[in-house]
Amino acid sequence: MTTVTTLRGARLVDYTRSTARSHQFPGFGDRVMSFLREPSDSRCLVVVDRGYMMRQQASHVVRDHLNLTGTNPLVGPNDPCGERFPSVNDVYITDLCPDLPRGVAAGLMAGVFPTREEMEFLRSLGADFCCYNLVPTMIVAAHAGLKVLGLVVPEGVHVDPVLDVVLGS
């Protein structure tokens, strides 16, 4: 379940848990898009997603991504909140949590589980781990003019200590 809320003024989209206080819905979709496009004073988004096929079972800060979903959430008439051809570079915030390792996320289509050979191939192309919701979320956020802190946590790890570390600083 997905949590959409604000945290210290920044938008937070958390795909790793649900809480009673927030709107709840499965994965990336129209509701996340509307949330990211709502006018707000904050130009920051914190997005938390599960990471798979990690070499190092630790929470990572996303420093870049490969969109391997086979689609793009901006396909269709351009939403006037951003440009037709947005640059999605220089959007990730990577200097907030120096203690966490950084990595490149391969954004996969929901339901796709790479084989070990495929994952080796993706690593040879620059990917460090896979996730399912972060990349489309990030593209919509970048289009809407937001900077993005992308946190990817391995299965079984609760995100709270990570967020405490990041946002406590």
Place this chain on the structure above:
Amino acid sequence: MTEALARSANDAVDFLRQVSKAVPKAAVVLGSGVKVLEDVVEDTFSYDQVFGMSPSIVGHAGSLSLGRVDGQLVAVLRGRFHLYEGHSWDVVTLPTRVLAEWGVPYLFLTNAAGGLNPKFKVGDLMLLKGYRDHLNPRWKQSGLVPALMLPPTDCQNDLTRHVWKVGERLASEDAAFRPLRTGIYAGLLGPSYETLAEIEMLKRLGADAVGMSTVPELETVIGTQTKAAAISVVTNVWSEESKIEGHEEVLREAKAASVRLDKLFRASIASLP
């Protein structure tokens, strides 16, 4: 969307047969801001008239003109339908299907592309020897991983060899005409530009240039009598230091290279077999 308004390829061919007794020897499809063969405007029809619908972006006017280049009848298509606008594969490939069904033997495709090959400079022209299809709607069913594992599709033929020779000749006669480049074009869906990590990935996959079009057209002419040659105008060069400027920059750089492309097309059409 307005896809339902699109004509069938048959109806569009009927329309063209009514307005032109002869089948053009060649057709030229122009991408973002590429301005060539500007005097070919004798008979101009809007995409609305020909195809029943028009594209929807600055820099893509959407018109089909019939005229003469060195005595040869030529169709010039300014603008195209893109997948990133939300158009279906059928609509995106409609103009190419129409040209093939009409019996146009030679098709020239152009696009504005980002240079990945470190030897490329802004304003270079790259003749495609192959392409990577990362934009096909079929990847919606599987994600892109299977696409990454495929080798590039070869697109060399008699027409590409002809254009290459003409390019060599022009470069030898005229110092201002930069020698043509050749390479692999990666067609991405867009509309967001590539990330630096994606650029690195595409380089490792052997791509020399990256853009958001042309692959549907090249896929469409396979198995038809129409031979296609595609040329990328390199409008920016990717490196860690240089960041992309946006669509207006693309339009400006495309304009400068258009002069060379115009020469190449005129000379190629004039000497078609």
